[in-house]
Amino acid sequence: MTREQGSPQHYARWLAAPHARVRAGLARLHPWLAEFLIFGFKQGWAALFGGVMLALLIGTKLVWRPDWPIARYDALTIAAVGVQALFLATRLESVREAKVILLFHAVGTGMELFKTQVGSWAYPEPSVLRIGEVPLFSGFMYACVGSYIARVTRIFDLRYVNAPANWLVLALGCAIYVNFFTHHYLIDLRPLLFVWAAAIWFRTRIYFTVDVTPRWMPLLLAAALTAFFIWIGENVGTLTGTWLYPTQRVWHVVSFGKFGAWFLLIVLSFALVSLVHPPRAPDQKPAV
Numbered sequence: 001m002t003r004e005q006g007s008p009q010h011y012a013r014w015l016a017a018p019h020a021r022v023r024a025g026l027a028r029l030h031p032w033l034a035e036f037l038i039f040g041f042k043q044g045w046a047a048l049f050g051g052v053m054l055a056l057l058i059g060t061k062l063v064w065r066p067d068w069p070i071a072r073y074d075a076l077t078i079a080a081v082g083v084q085a086l087f088l089a090t091r092l093e094s095v096r097e098a099k100v101i102l103l104f105h106a107v108g109t110g111m112e113l114f115k116t117q118v119g120s121w122a123y124p125e126p127s128v129l130r131i132g133e134v135p136l137f138s139g140f141m142y143a144c145v146g147s148y149i150a151r152v153t154r155i156f157d158l159r160y161v162n163a164p165a166n167w168l169v170l171a172l173g174c175a176i177y178v179n180f181f182t183h184h185y186l187i188d189l190r191p192l193l194f195v196w197a198a199a200i201w202f203r204t205r206i207y208f209t210v211d212v213t214p215r216w217m218p219l220l221l222a223a224a225l226t227a228f229f230i231w232i233g234e235n236v237g238t239l240t241g242t243w244l245y246p247t248q249r250v251w252h253v254v255s256f257g258k259f260g261a262w263f264l265l266i267v268l269s270f271a272l273v274s275l276v277h278p279p280r281a282p283d284q285k286p287a288v
Contacts, residue, residue: 039210046152047229048092049101050144052083054236061240073127073135076242080140096276097150101143103272108142109134111180118184121245141237145230145265149273156208160219160279164200172196173271176264190260197223197267207282214282223270227262234258 044051056079064072084101087093093101109131116122116133127135152158172193179189197220204219235254237243245254 035211042155042210043152046155047144047148048151049083049087049147050233053080053140053144054233056080057237057240057242061242071125071127073123073125073137074129076137077127077129077135077140080137080143084140093147093151094154097147097154100146100150100273100276101140103275104143104146104269105139107177107268107272109136109139111142111177112138114181119246121243123243124241138243142265144233145269146273148226149269150277153273153277156210158280159207159214159282161205161207161216161282162203163219163279163281164204166274166278168200169267169271169274172200173268176268179264190264193264193267194260197264223266224263227259227266230262230265231256231259234262 053076056076060072060075064075070078084093084098088095088098112134113132123133123135123138125135129136175189175196176193179193183189201219201223205216206219206222207214207216209215231254238245238248238254239251241251244251
């Protein structure tokens with residue numbers, strides 16, 4: 001092994017762009033099958049932080065003991081910070097993407113503080129690293145969404161056709177966030193917010209490059225699919241007892257009605273990510 005091969009820079013480059021190695025390994029397959037598998041790999045790579053966090057939820061639930069010197073929630077917080085530091089050190093995430101994660105953590109923690117106070121859900125285990133009833137790792141669960149959208153934008157070189165003006169998306173994102181709070185006391189505006197999202201994104205196509213040829217799908221479909229996988233992740237969270245809804249004294253699958261809330265969270269996520277990754281047209285060069 002040469003000095004270059006053993007250096008941190010070498011490992012950073014090896015980790016940052018593994019897609020070419022995957023593509024070479026699938027070269028003998030039918031092109032459509034190879035592209036499908038590359039798509040799945042890239043999606044998993046984009047959702048790496050979320051996948052690590054779900055693995056931590058499951059792993060700590062299986063092995064943790066109440067008499068251990070550190071609480072499970074605190075271990076999750078420390079692990080999440082460590083994973084983020086590792087991602088930055090190995091360049092799996094850029095500084096711009098880390099800013100997105102920090103923003104999501106702040107926005108998510110703010111909502112958690114309110115939602116736990118009004119009894120929407122609860123964190124049943126003890127911890128030291130917490131604000132009120134909210135363990136600090138919970139903000140990282142929202143950050144997983146921000147990390148995914150920021151990374152998928154870069155990994156798939158996302159481009160947009162008929163994208164609405166940024167101010168419209170930001171205004172919708174603000175309205176969604178406010179409604180997460182106010183619907184407990186005033187009329188729930190979610191039906192109007194769904195119509196608003198459909199109206200501004202009905203004609204929007206999102207172009208993505210899996211291998212060589214750009215593909216596209218309606219942005220609303222992409223948002224719905226992402227919300228569905230977040231709903232699956234939420235079921236992992238409740239199954240491991242990491243957080244629980246009032247109706248889950250005996251665990252059951254989270255109501256699919258929550259899918260709508262997660263869809264709106266995805267819309268809010270697009271708005272937040274657009275602050276550091278503005279939507280680009282197909283002929284627009286990447287920002288430097």
